[in-house]
Amino acid sequence: MSPRLTILILLLTAAIINLYPQGASPDPPVIQVVSVDTATGDVVISWEPGITGGIKEYVVYDVRQGQDSAADALDTLDVTVTTYRHQGSQASSRSVSYTVAAVYADDTSPLADFHHTIFATTTYDSCANQINISWTPYSAWGSSLLAYNIHIRDIQGNYSLIPSISPAVTSYEYNGVEQNSGYCFYIEAENDKFLSSTSNRICLNTTRAYPPSYINADYATVTADNDIQLKFSFDQNTQLNDFTLFFGNAASDIVVPVAQFENITSGSLTYTHDVFSVEKKSYYQLAVVDLCPTKNPVKKSNIASNIILQATEDNYVITLEWDNYYQWLSGIKFYNVYRITNGGEVEKIDSLPYGINTLTDNLGIMITDDNLVGDKVCYYIEAEENDDNIYGIKGFSQSNRVCISLEPKIYMPNAFTPDNNSYNDRIKPILTFRPESYLFAVYDRWGSKVFETKNADEYWYGKINGRKKAPPGVYVYYLKITTSGNIIIEKKGTITLFYP
Known part of the structure; x- marks a missing residue:
């Protein structure tokens, strides 16, 4: 190897070592x-x-x-x-x-x-009518992160942008959304090097939890304890199962909440309202409420109200009057009238079509036969719904009970003519009841007894002790009776006997 080549290799090796030091x-x-x-x-x-x-x-x-x-x-x-x-x-x-x-x-x-990656989530708050958007931060950029932008697309495909959200913020409340609509969102992060990172796209529907398709007020009925019992039926296919019962003194003003029910999934509920008086009109509606803290009514039932019955008595003739039941969906078919006598015996005495709200009950003959004097006779009305309720429900509602005390009544004629002409030939007290004991006596002007009987069916025919004709004139009678209720009645008076 030439010296020049060796020097070149050494220089290149040194350069590499400086660029990538050994052990680094x-x-x-x-x-x-x-x-x-x-x-x-x-x-x-x-x-x-x-x-x-x-x-x-x-x-x-x-x-x-x-x-x-x-x-x-x-x-x-x-x-x-x-x-x-x-x-x-x-x-x-x-x-x-x-x-x-x-x-x-x-x-x-x-x-x-x-x-x-940025991960975005959304929740829909139907109570506030807003979509809450949250996302994880794009932390790798550190201080070079400038802002977040929110991209929005609605169900019609329209796009909008919420720009320049602070890099320290990772949530946003999107208000004023349309209910029963759809929205999609994604987050975009921007840094100072003109780079951007987008999140996942998240879509949701702003559908509120749906209420039952119907809520039917089956009845409002008066109980034996003078409370008002209510029953409601509703569609079980519902996402809302909380209810509030509202009360009012008028059909147009049912606003007072009297009871709340949570997570009712059975399809019906009953409630007994302890009212001040069942002789006053009470109106009710059941409402399914939303999931918001304020429990706002979403859907209400038809109205249910009690029937008010009134009764008057005149000489054992009872007149009943009542108002209409309000308000079954299919209307009223009949008003059934019931009488309660003799310690609880219930008898249906009539069935009247809708539109007739009064009935007269003459107890005169019945009192004589059944000896009801001193007792009470009670009545109540039962309203019956028509058969064509669209939800297949048939309601019955009972009114309050009204009772009449049957006071004993005694009528005593004050004159008669015992001349054997078959007209006004005899005399005795007329009773509206059968007595337990009975004494009827007649005296002349000198106090001598001319007639006496302990038989309530026996008359005085104007004879002295049953033998000879009594002379015309004024006679005194005495009557003592004990009723079946152990009431003692005494009466005195005069009778005029004359011959035409």
Whole structure:
């Protein structure tokens, strides 16, 4: 070897040693950007070679989730390639990390600084009518990160941009969205080297949880304890299962919440309302409420109300009047009228079509036959819904009960003519009941007894002790009766006997 060639080799060796000192590792590549292709979900990694020459190839690594010290090689690339597309990445479901190493003839560089994809998520707040957007930061750029931009596309395909969000911010509230619509978002990070990295694209529908297709007020009925029991049925195919029961004193003003029900999935619910008086009108509606803290009503049932019955009595003739049940979807078919006597015996006494709201019940004959004096007779109305409710439900509603105390009544004629003409020939007290004990006596003006009987069916025919005709004049009677309720009644008065 010539001296000149030897000197040249020594100079070249020294240059290489200065460039790549013995024992030092070659420089790793410098990753410029890791970005998600919003159309495909692939991740594109771009880098620059390190300053050390002599690179043979590059190895691209996928960093294991949660293990920054462990990475799996994805591919080995020719030295001329400085971009890699990772198909089938998980960047649509999480932030994915990547790194690159340079391979030399006899060594491999350290791994490049890790770059993490931006991972965006969205949630729809139907209560606030806003979409909440959050994303992981693009931290690899450090202070060179300038801003984030939010790209938006609505369901009609219209694009809009929310630019220049501070690099310290990783969330945004997008307000004023349309309900039952669709939106897509992705985040773009920008740095001071005019590079940009995009996140995954995330789409969502602004669909509110749907309520039941129907809520039917089956009935509002008065119980034996003078409460109002309510029943409602609803479609079980619903995403909303919380309900509020509202009350009001008028059908146009049902605004007072009286009960709340959570997670009702059975398709029906019942509730008993302890009201001040069942003789006052009460109106109810059941509403399904949304999932917001304020529990706003989304859909309401038809109205349910109690029936109010009133009764008056005149000489054992009972007049019943009631208002209409309000408001079954298919209307009212009948009003059934019930009477309760003799310690609880219930009898249906009539069935009246819708539009008739009054009934007269004459108890005169019944009282004599059944000896009801001193007892109470009670009534209630039962409304019956028509058969064509569109949800296949048939409602029944009972009114309040009204009771009439049947006081004993005694009528005593004050004159008669016992002349055997078959007209007004006899006299006795007329009772509206059957007494337990009975005494009827008649005296003349001198106090002599001319007639006495303990048989409530026996008359005085105007004879003295049943033998001879009594003379005309004024006579005194005495009546003592004990009713079935152990009530003692005494009456005194005068009777005029005359002959035409």
